[in-house]
Amino acid sequence: MKQEQCLSKKREKEHTLREKEWLIAYYTELTLTKSYFMELTIPQDYFVTYEKLFGGRIVDKAVDHGAVINVLESNDDKSGSSTETELSDDVITGEDAVRFYELITSPPKDTLRERIIEEALQRFPNPEEPTDVDIDL
Amino acid sequence: MVKFTIGMLDSKMALDRFNCGNDLVNRFLKEKAYDQQQRKLTKVYVIHRGADVFGFYAIACSSLRLRLPDMTSEFRVPGMLLGMIGVDKRYQGKGISKHLIDHCISLSKSIGKTIACRILYVDALGSMVDYYEKLAFRYISKTGSDRHRLYLDLL
Numbered sequence: 001m002k003q004e005q006c007l008s009k010k011r012e013k014e015h016t017l018r019e020k021e022w023l024i025a026y027y028t029e030l031t032l033t034k035s036y037f038m039e040l041t042i043p044q045d046y047f048v049t050y051e052k053l054f055g056g057r058i059v060d061k062a063v064d065h066g067a068v069i070n071v072l073e074s075n076d077d078k079s080g081s082s083t084e085t086e087l088s089d090d091v092i093t094g095e096d097a098v099r100f101y102e103l104i105t106s107p108p109k110d111t112l113r114e115r116i117i118e119e120a121l122q123r124f125p126n127p128e129e130p131t132d133v134d135i136d137l
Numbered sequence: 138m139v140k141f142t143i144g145m146l147d148s149k150m151a152l153d154r155f156n157c158g159n160d161l162v163n164r165f166l167k168e169k170a171y172d173q174q175q176r177k178l179t180k181v182y183v184i185h186r187g188a189d190v191f192g193f194y195a196i197a198c199s200s201l202r203l204r205l206p207d208m209t210s211e212f213r214v215p216g217m218l219l220g221m222i223g224v225d226k227r228y229q230g231k232g233i234s235k236h237l238i239d240h241c242i243s244l245s246k247s248i249g250k251t252i253a254c255r256i257l258y259v260d261a262l263g264s265m266v267d268y269y270e271k272l273a274f275r276y277i278s279k280t281g282s283d284r285h286r287l288y289l290d291l292l
Binding site for chain 2: 091092093094096097098100101103104107110112113115116117119120121123124125127128129130131132133134135136137
């Protein structure tokens with residue numbers, strides 16, 4: 001745990017101000033944040049350009065900062081814009097889709113799930129209202 | 138035992154001192170969360186004492202789309218997206234995130250009484266997958282280089 005924290009701090013120091021500025025520019029310029037938690041969907045030609053500019057480091061840095069990077073396959077649209085229908089990150093395909101579909105249509109009995117939900121409902125029976133909780137600090 | 142309150146983020150709350158150790162999460166809470174909440178892009182629930190905020194999560198309606206090999210159209214699963222969660226470093230390891238997730242589950246169940254809401258899902262960092270699985274979330278798929286989508290069935 002301590003080693004992880006040290007590595008994390010070391011990585012943080014390695015992010016120079018310039019790199020952070022570029023990261024912000026990167027987020028802002030593309031304006032492709034699909035949602036509020038910095039999920040970026042980047043057309044492949046943009047991705048390649050940025051990779052060249054930053055020597056392959058930009059994606060690592062962005063991911064270190066918590067970003068999710070999805071790369072769209074190249075298509076005819078060279079403008080860098082992206083419509084909702086072109087975004088594929090929320091579509092589950094292949095074996096993952098089949099497995100998830102089966103779990104949704106024929107959910108297995110799961111006592112842990114039932115217990116977790118029951119506990120949550122007991123702890124917060126009226127979640128829309130402000131609720132006090134006691135925490136042992 | 139110290140008493141905290143979980144409720145919705147409001148404009149009077151002090152966010153300057155909040156530091157969960159992740160710049161993006163900190164920036165979201167300090168610079169975007171309230172504005173996005175006002176624009177109904179997300180709702181942000183915080184655990185606080187007075188004006189001091191010690192943890193938060195952001196939640197929004199969403200759905201997951203499945204493209205099955207033998208189906209021509211997509212299959213949609215309606216649910217809630219646990220978009221972001223953070224606990225101040227000074228209070229990590231005290232069970233605050235469990236309180237926040239319990240609150241999020243209860244809220245999602247409550248919404249499910251009036252609007253179809255089958256799942257609560259999250260795109261978690263790889264280091265958090267075990268944590269969510271211990272809370273009965275099931276793995277769906279990898280969504281980024283270190284992002285993994287998990288869901289809790291609210292049925």
